Amino acid sequence: NAGVMQNPRHLVRRRGQEARLRCSPMKGHSHVYWYRQLPEEGLKFMVYLQKENIIDESGMPKERFSAEFPKEGPSILRIQQVVRGDSAAYFCASSLTSGRAANEQFFGPGTRLTVL
Amino acid sequence: AQSVTQPDIHITVSEGASLELRCNYSYGATPYLFWYVQSPGQGLQLLLKYFSGDTLVQGIKGFEAEFKRSQSSFNLRKPSVHWSDAAEYFCAVGAQAGTALIFGKGTTLSVSS
Numbered sequence: 367n368a369g370v371m372q373n374p375r376h377l378v379r380r381r382g383q384e385a386r387l388r389c390s391p392m393k394g395h396s397h398v399y400w401y402r403q404l405p406e407e408g409l410k411f412m413v414y415l416q417k418e419n420i421i422d423e424s425g426m427p428k429e430r431f432s433a434e435f436p437k438e439g440p441s442i443l444r445i446q447q448v449v450r451g452d453s454a455a456y457f458c459a460s461s462l463t464s465g466r467a468a469n470e471q472f473f474g475p476g477t478r479l480t481v482l
Numbered sequence: 483a484q485s486v487t488q489p490d491i492h493i494t495v496s497e498g499a500s501l502e503l504r505c506n507y508s509y510g511a512t513p514y515l516f517w518y519v520q521s522p523g524q525g526l527q528l529l530l531k532y533f534s535g536d537t538l539v540q541g542i543k544g545f546e547a548e549f550k551r552s553q554s555s556f557n558l559r560k561p562s563v564h565w566s567d568a569a570e571y572f573c574a575v576g577a578q579a580g581t582a583l584i585f586g587k588g589t590t591l592s593v594s595s
Contacts, residue, residue, distance in 0.1 A: 370525075399582065408486075408572055409526075411582035422582065457525060459583075469514045469533065469576060471583060475525040 368393065370460050370474035371440075378480045379448050387443040387477045391460030398441045399471060400433060403455040415441060448481045455479075484509050486575050488586035495563050496594050503558040503589050505573030515556040516574040516583065517547055526572065532556065543567070568593045 371390040379385050391398050396417055401409040414422040415435040426433070430448075435441040445452055455478045459471035487506045495501050507513060514533050518526040530541025537549040547558045556573060570590050574583040 372525075401583075401585075406587070408585035408587045409574075409583075411584070414582060425582065470516075470528065470531060471576075472528070473518070473526040478523075 370458055370472050372456075372458050372474035372477050374477060375475060376478050376480070378482060380482050381449055382447050385445040385448050385452070385479055387445075387456050387458075387479070388440040389443070389458030389460075389474060390440040391458075392472055395460035395462055395472070397461045398435050399459040399461070400441075400443050401457045401459065403457060403476070405454075409457060412443070445479075448479075450481045453479055453481045484575070484584050486573050486584050486586035488571075488573055488589050490589045491587070492590045492592070494592040494594055497565050498562050501558075501560045501563045501567070501591070503571050503573075503591070505556045505558065505586060506554050507556065507573070507575045507584075508554065509575050509577075509584075511577045513575045514577060515547075515549060516576070517541065517545070517556075517558050518572045518574060519543075520570045520572065520588075522569075529558070529571075563591075563593055565593045565595065567591060 373388050398415045400412040403409045411425040413426050413433045430446045432444045455476045457476045458474045461471045485508045489504050516531045517529040520526050529545050530539050532539050532549045540546050545560050549556050570588045572588045573586045576583045
């Protein structure tokens, strides 16, 4: 029973390039959350998605960042025209659809983005 | 405003000694509380969670936590620390399903021999 999968684990981009981060939730999970962890900081919520819908994007920067969770395939977090301040670890989490257990989020290993 | 405070940035404990990591929260709704552990370069692993009921909850790896509503606290404890417990520990609070977790800034635990 595979856990949450994220790839790539490490990503290096130059300023101005695009970064695409992928997340496959646990089997049976249809809720996906993206968090960002800056150095010496806790995780900060970015966006919450269900299949084909963005439910809450209150933590997403207004520009350059977008997320999707298509009907088929992984969830994608896309950062356009990256800047050095985007360097961070990006974590994806997934949860069940309903019930009390849906409060529990399972985390992937993260993608560590470095912007040169 | 909703927030989680972990007052201790870094704690060092001798192997075999007891451990308590502090967590205080501010949350308007009935909170769901979590402790996660993160080893260097790794993702987060859930240690334990509190939704309701018994305020003392048991988790994996010998950890436990106690929910104290009057103090808005959810401190993590372990009676005897092992060297492999060295990691970063995060307290988090959430609400019903489909809401974001709010994390504290974490406490780094070092274990000395």
